[in-house]
Amino acid sequence: MLVDGMALLFRAYFASASSGYIRRTKAGVPTNAIYGFVRYFWDAVQTFDPSHVVCCWDLGGTTFRAQEYSAYKGNRSEAPEDLIPQFSLIRDVIESFGIPNVSYQGFEADDCIGTLATQISQEMNVTILTGDHDLLQLVSPTTSVIIMKKGQGNYKVYTPESLYEERQLHPRQIIDMKALMGDASDNYPGVRGIGEKTAIKLIQEYESIEGILENLDQLSSSVRTKIENDLDMLHLSRRLAEIHCKVPVECAVDGCQLEIDNVLISSKFEELEMKSLCQLIGVEAV
Incomplete structure (x- = not known):
């Protein structure tokens, strides 16, 4: 233990x-x-x-x-x-x-x-x-x-x-979920405007941050814009979450x-x- x-x-x-x-x-x-x-x-x-x-x-x-x-x-x-x-x-x-x-x-x-x-x-x-x-x-x-x-x-x-x-997530997907939604307790934002519900839905559908980025054209214009505007913070948040x-x-x-x-x-x-x-x-x- x-x-x-x-x-x-x-x-x-x-x-x-x-x-x-x-x-x-x-x-x-x-x-x-x-x-x-x-x-x-x-x-x-x-x-x-x-x-x-x-x-x-x-x-x-x-x-x-x-x-x-x-x-x-x-x-x-x-x-x-x-x-x-x-x-x-x-x-x-x-x-x-x-x-x-x-x-x-x-x-x-x-x-x-x-x-x-x-x-x-x-x-x-x-x-x-x-x-x-x-x-x-x-x-x-x-x-x-x-x-x-x-x-x-x-x-x-x-x-x-x-x-x-x-x-409906695998363990490693917890990291990508937190990269998207951020962590208020640890004070990093993830992608501004994306909360837990959307983050989980995206990871379930596209499996990973890489999968999401490869399929940006499949996302709603609102979600795609939020991710594109916060790409650097998305990657930083994943490093902080891991x-x-x-x-x-x-x-x-x-x-x-x-x-x-x-x-x-x-x-x-x-x-x-x-x-x-x-x-x-x-x-x-x-």
Whole structure:
């Protein structure tokens, strides 16, 4: 199981912060996102029973996408102040589980996940735990994407078959769909005036961006004009949408087998004053 650490951590933070209460240690260190992360993560482990686990993270600093398009994710606000110290603490918690933390400067967690999925799926089946539908482009006969839906324990598992059944798209076509419609969350526009419905219809009919461009004369004058006016942004948006699967990261399968060390985990929970999680994980509190 490849875990999208950022997706789980942000989900856990906002799920609890929305109530107005932020869990803290006696010293005032916020831990609400960590507490929620562990609950989400452990529910997924119990549900899908992975033999091996890796957790992937974004790093601070500029990514190759922001270098190519300066407005990339430029619409996002700063992380909440109470969440910032939890970025490093959660990695310590993951280490206490014996799980490798993987990241690489200049790339996003998605790219690390895509790279490791490509590598590891040669040896065993891979599941990706996330809330991010962008990762559906990584679905393959040996890689499933588990989308966390609203509410703990509520999942949608995508295989090539279920993805096609739901959207009538193949995994790689997700990239071209996003190239056409853009992504408001990541702040790139795609082709102005083309939304999801039209993008999906075009990809279903012409299979790819190349297929669409080869058949521009078959399109309505309105759609053709929109594409012709935004050709450069169309190609740029596709580069931004595509997950980079050749990040220089490696993770030996032998090094990510999920083996719980009671002492390490209970000590970490004790340090963060969340001993109640020991019972959840099934370890004895120190």
